[in-house]
Amino acid sequence: MTLSKETRDDLQSLITRFSEVGKLPQGGVTRLAYTPLEDEMHRIFREEGKAHGFNVWEDSIGNSFVGNISDEKEPHTLLGSHLDSVIEGGPYDGVVGVAGGFAAMLELKRQGKKIPLVVAAFRCEESSNFQHCTVGSGLMTHALDPQGLQNVVSLEGEKLSDCLARHGYRGEVPVPEGITRYIELHIEQGRVLQENDTQIGIVTAIAAPHRYRLRLQGFSEHSGATPMNLRLDALCAASEVILAVEQIGREESVNASVATVGCIDNHPNIINSVPGMTDLRIDMRGIHTGSLLSMDKALKERVDEICRRRGISYQLDCIDTMEPCHMDGTLVEQLCRVAHAEELSFRKMPSGAGHDALSFAHLYPTAMVFIPCKDGISHNIAEYTSPEQIEAGVRVLVRFLLQGEGGDKQALDQ
Numbered sequence: 001m002t003l004s005k006e007t008r009d010d011l012q013s014l015i016t017r018f019s020e021v022g023k024l025p026q027g028g029v030t031r032l033a034y035t036p037l038e039d040e041m042h043r044i045f046r047e048e049g050k051a052h053g054f055n056v057w058e059d060s061i062g063n064s065f066v067g068n069i070s071d072e073k074e075p076h077t078l079l080g081s082h083l084d085s086v087i088e089g090g091p092y093d094g095v096v097g098v099a100g101g102f103a104a105m106l107e108l109k110r111q112g113k114k115i116p117l118v119v120a121a122f123r124c125e126e127s128s129n130f131q132h133c134t135v136g137s138g139l140m141t142h143a144l145d146p147q148g149l150q151n152v153v154s155l156e157g158e159k160l161s162d163c164l165a166r167h168g169y170r171g172e173v174p175v176p177e178g179i180t181r182y183i184e185l186h187i188e189q190g191r192v193l194q195e196n197d198t199q200i201g202i203v204t205a206i207a208a209p210h211r212y213r214l215r216l217q218g219f220s221e222h223s224g225a226t227p228m229n230l231r232l233d234a235l236c237a238a239s240e241v242i243l244a245v246e247q248i249g250r251e252e253s254v255n256a257s258v259a260t261v262g263c264i265d266n267h268p269n270i271i272n273s274v275p276g277m278t279d280l281r282i283d284m285r286g287i288h289t290g291s292l293l294s295m296d297k298a299l300k301e302r303v304d305e306i307c308r309r310r311g312i313s314y315q316l317d318c319i320d321t322m323e324p325c326h327m328d329g330t331l332v333e334q335l336c337r338v339a340h341a342e343e344l345s346f347r348k349m350p351s352g353a354g355h356d357a358l359s360f361a362h363l364y365p366t367a368m369v370f371i372p373c374k375d376g377i378s379h380n381i382a383e384y385t386s387p388e389q390i391e392a393g394v395r396v397l398v399r400f401l402l403q404g405e406g407g408d409k410q411a412l413d414q
Contacts, residue, residue, distance in 0.1 A: 028381025090383020191376025
């Protein structure tokens with residue numbers, strides 16, 4: 001199947017338009033959650049929906065929806081992803097899922113098919129601004145508890161609850177009634193597809209994060225006058241913890257788990273003082289709950305051992321925890337058949353990155369489709385996927401909607 005020229009042109013035009021929002025001089029984008037730049041992305045999405053004759057709405061979290069149905073409670077397939085980015089991120093993460101889902105809906109309309117369909121753009125999928133991921137989709141599906149996010153603050157120090165109120169959003173919605181299944185198209189954000197010369201990835205499971213904030217409290221003194229054996233150096237303790245986290249990740253890599261220290265704040269952070277306080281942010285991910293729990297246990301034991309040995313006090317807080325999920329087996333097999341019918345090479349694979357699909361899997365049959373990104377690079381200004389690769393992903397969505405479970409029954413000539 002080939003997408004119409006009009007659909008291909010509309011797809012690339014929308015991606016190009018999105019890429020101009022938050023564009024950086026050195027390339028890439030920064031569009032943090034619930035900032036004016038993310039607001040603009042959602043405005044563009046809704047505007048495009050109206051321009052093509054679809055119904056458009058947003059919920060009281062700020063998620064945006066474009067659909068070919070008149071009542072959101074009508075049974076429908078939900079496609080979507082997010083439009084925010086990390087700091088100095090790429091223009092395709094999340095955007096491919098929103099623009100690709102929109103293109104699939106356009107293509108079906110042009111083919112004269114009426115398949116009940118809604119495309120969603122979710123708020124705050126990235127944790128860059130509020131240190132919590134999948135906020136928009138999680139609040140929508142009640143995978144996240146609003147009360148647990150009351151004191152979450154942005155990089156600018158604004159509470160999420162205040163931010164929502166400032167936007168005019170209540171921050172709570174009933175669980176959606178009309179969704180029958182959720183499908184998300186996304187760049188892989190890894191290099192498995194590229195290295196195996198594979199065009200499509202059919203996701204079998206999504207890793208979930210367990211995230212921690214660690215504060216190490218030593219004592220700040222003159223770096224020249226304090227003998228080495230009398231120091232309580234918080235940064236040196238942090239260095240051991242960082243290497244311990246790396247080792248924990250390596251030990252659990254046999255279970256496809258990973259562990260990272262991605263943030264470090266050091267105080268007083270001057271050349272002639274022994275560091276007195278160091279904060280770390282730790283991100284551990286896995287597709288097996290048992291492996292995640294093993295890493296949790298190992299982290300607590302190693303931090304305690306290091307700090308006791310060095311005479312450093314510490315506070316270790318879990319700031320975010322989600323559970324890994326498996327994609328719906330029936331949808332996975334259907335997508336494999338669709339990719340084969342499209343004569344696209346494909347493979348089943350887990351996702352190491354988290355996605356909005358995590359929020360839906362506990363309520364609805366859920367699946368994900370990956371396309372390659374160049375050299376596996378993502379969350380980076382060098383992030384890239386080609387128009388042809390994006391179009392291949394959209395072709396899978398369109399054919400799935402036409403031929404998947406219930407697709408032929410729902411496809412009615414207009």
